[in-house]
Amino acid sequence: MDGVKRFNWAGWLALGFLLCLWELGARATPRLQPYVPAISQVLAAFGPLLREGTILKHLAITLGRFLEGYLLAAGLGVVLGVVLGYFRTVHSFVETLIEFLRPMPSVAIIPVAILALGIGDAMIIAVTVYATLWPILINAIDGVRRIEKILIDTGRTFGLPRRRILWRIILPAASPYIVTGLRIGLSIALILVTTAEMIAGSKGLGFFILDEERSMNSAAMYGGIVVVAALGYFLNRLFLALEFRAMRWRRGMLVRESF
Amino acid sequence: MVANSPQHSITPGTPPFQSSTPVPILEVEALSKSYRQANGELTNAIGNITCRVDSGEFVSFVGPSGCGKTTLLMSIAGLLAPTSGRVMVNGRAVASPPENLVLLFQEYNKSLFAWRSVLGNVGFGLEARRQSSKDTRKKALALLDLVGLSGFENHYPWELSGGMQQRVAIARALAYEPEILLMDEPFGSLDALTRLELEDVLLNIWSELKTTILFITHDIEEAIYLSDRIWVLSRRPSAIIDEIQIAFPRPRHQVATRAEARFMEIRNAIYQQIRN
Numbered sequence: 183m184d185g186v187k188r189f190n191w192a193g194w195l196a197l198g199f200l201l202c203l204w205e206l207g208a209r210a211t212p213r214l215q216p217y218v219p220a221i222s223q224v225l226a227a228f229g230p231l232l233r234e235g236t237i238l239k240h241l242a243i244t245l246g247r248f249l250e251g252y253l254l255a256a257g258l259g260v261v262l263g264v265v266l267g268y269f270r271t272v273h274s275f276v277e278t279l280i281e282f283l284r285p286m287p288s289v290a291i292i293p294v295a296i297l298a299l300g301i302g303d304a305m306i307i308a309v310t311v312y313a314t315l316w317p318i319l320i321n322a323i324d325g326v327r328r329i330e331k332i333l334i335d336t337g338r339t340f341g342l343p344r345r346r347i348l349w350r351i352i353l354p355a356a357s358p359y360i361v362t363g364l365r366i367g368l369s370i371a372l373i374l375v376t377t378a379e380m381i382a383g384s385k386g387l388g389f390f391i392l393d394e395e396r397s398m399n400s401a402a403m404y405g406g407i408v409v410v411a412a413l414g415y416f417l418n419r420l421f422l423a424l425e426f427r428a429m430r431w432r433r434g435m436l437v438r439e440s441f
Numbered sequence: 442m443v444a445n446s447p448q449h450s451i452t453p454g455t456p457p458f459q460s461s462t463p464v465p466i467l468e469v470e471a472l473s474k475s476y477r478q479a480n481g482e483l484t485n486a487i488g489n490i491t492c493r494v495d496s497g498e499f500v501s502f503v504g505p506s507g508c509g510k511t512t513l514l515m516s517i518a519g520l521l522a523p524t525s526g527r528v529m530v531n532g533r534a535v536a537s538p539p540e541n542l543v544l545l546f547q548e549y550n551k552s553l554f555a556w557r558s559v560l561g562n563v564g565f566g567l568e569a570r571r572q573s574s575k576d577t578r579k580k581a582l583a584l585l586d587l588v589g590l591s592g593f594e595n596h597y598p599w600e601l602s603g604g605m606q607q608r609v610a611i612a613r614a615l616a617y618e619p620e621i622l623l624m625d626e627p628f629g630s631l632d633a634l635t636r637l638e639l640e641d642v643l644l645n646i647w648s649e650l651k652t653t654i655l656f657i658t659h660d661i662e663e664a665i666y667l668s669d670r671i672w673v674l675s676r677r678p679s680a681i682i683d684e685i686q687i688a689f690p691r692p693r694h695q696v697a698t699r700a701e702a703r704f705m706e707i708r709n710a711i712y713q714q715i716r717n
Contacts, residue, residue: 335515335520336546338519340543341538342569355554357556
């Protein structure tokens with residue numbers, strides 16, 4: 183957790199070292215350069231794309247789809263998860279269904295989504311919501327079910343009505359689990375957006391990467407990959423920074439647990 | 442008092458003042474509780490308990506471990522429905538947790554809110570009463586001072602020792618200003634010194650706030666030291682086997698009160714009753 187504030191010199195040094203290896207390796211083997219261009223070549227191909235705005239346009243589209251899908255899944259997953267975690271009878275009705283659907287690799291749903299929704303934003307977002315929902319839902323259910331009964335009873339003995347018990351006790355008590363689900367969902371949403379764009383997109387970073395590969399333009403392809411990687415990295419950093427603020431009370435507890 | 446209460450219907454033919462004694466703050470009438478365990482076995486936790494507590498009293502239940510004391514307190518607090526019998530608070534039957542009563546749980550460390558600071562936990566008792574936030578802070582700080590936790594208001598519960606956590610739980614319950622405070626072995630898992638200290642903290646607060654306290658413990662001496670009256674409970678299904686008035690003057694003293702010959706007599710008598 184404290185890594186959020188402190189700059190990790192060693193980690194960046196190691197990354198830089200690997201990039202140098204890549205550069206030197208690619209230069210030493212010109213025969214492989216059509217497949218693995220040197221970093222310098224990737225950057226050279228990247229410059230014009232950045233200047234013309236091509237890559238930013240694709241990035242904006244991917245980011246937009248990601249946000250739409252992720253936020254929908256987050257809202258749906260948390261609300262459903264809290265309801266299912268709280269009402270055991272409702273949960274027992276859907277439990278088996280969840281256990282069947284959840285282990286299925288979510289990309290397998292893409293053909294179904296194409297049949298149902300055609301090729302376009304709606305399909306990509308639907309698939310993203312579907313895949314991202316699971317970790318958020320499961321963790322929210324778990325978080326609510328694991329709440330000590332004594333916490334609810336404490337709320338009751340202090341005369342709190344159900345609604346206030348939900349807001350003041352159930353949600354904060356389940357929040358560590360909910361946040362974990364939201365963090366896992368973050369990377370899954372990005373995977374699904376990119377994959378769906380590769381399969382059935384005409385825009386977006388996923389489409390761009392595959393399109394450049396098909397045009398035998400591997401330097402630009404790697405450029406696209408780097409942009410997706412950077413997007414994932416920054417989204418994760420943003421999430422951790424928000425979590426760090428919201429979950430202030432857990433900070434010291436986690437440090438102590440890690441000893 | 443009874444006659445003025447608008448909820449109280451007067452049966453024709455009965456005089457409005459039925460007796461000269463006021464309605465007790467808490468009455469337990471023929472309460473019994475049995476429940477099915479996970480293996481399907483039916484457990485009779487509480488046999489048949491009838492008792493009454495007057496306003497401002499400090500009363501204790503003493504009994505062997507596992508005699509259903511916690512079940513009894515949960516039932517009185519309206520958190521468990523009794524199998525038969527009923528609980529009356531201020532003359533009205535309890536169906537859900539009564540507004541003017543708070544139960545302090547045995548597992549205080551689990552009942553504290555990990556996401557709230559010490560001040561936030563104590564403030565919870567006031568928020569539950571919908572006090573304004575300015576009052577909340579002032580009162581919460583005053584209560585923390587009362588239980589000896591000044592300077593710890595910004596700590597989180599997990600940063601405190603068991604004794605300090607219990608003080609937070611006590612302060613939170615007091616902040617709610619309940620008329621009746623039920624305490625379930627509150628000092629059971631504390632070290633001996635902390636325990637004696639908190640007993641006196643509790644007695645000071647009790648004499649200051651005039652709260653009615655119903656206390657459960659398996660520590661006979663603790664019950665004698667604290668209480669006006671003690672009910673001795675039998676093993677499951679628990680029933681009251683004796684009622685003992687404790688007449689030691691107040692304020693009591695950890696050394697002097699416990700050194701009195703009568704103290705030991707009562708202790709030995711209760712011990713014999715529980716063993717048999």
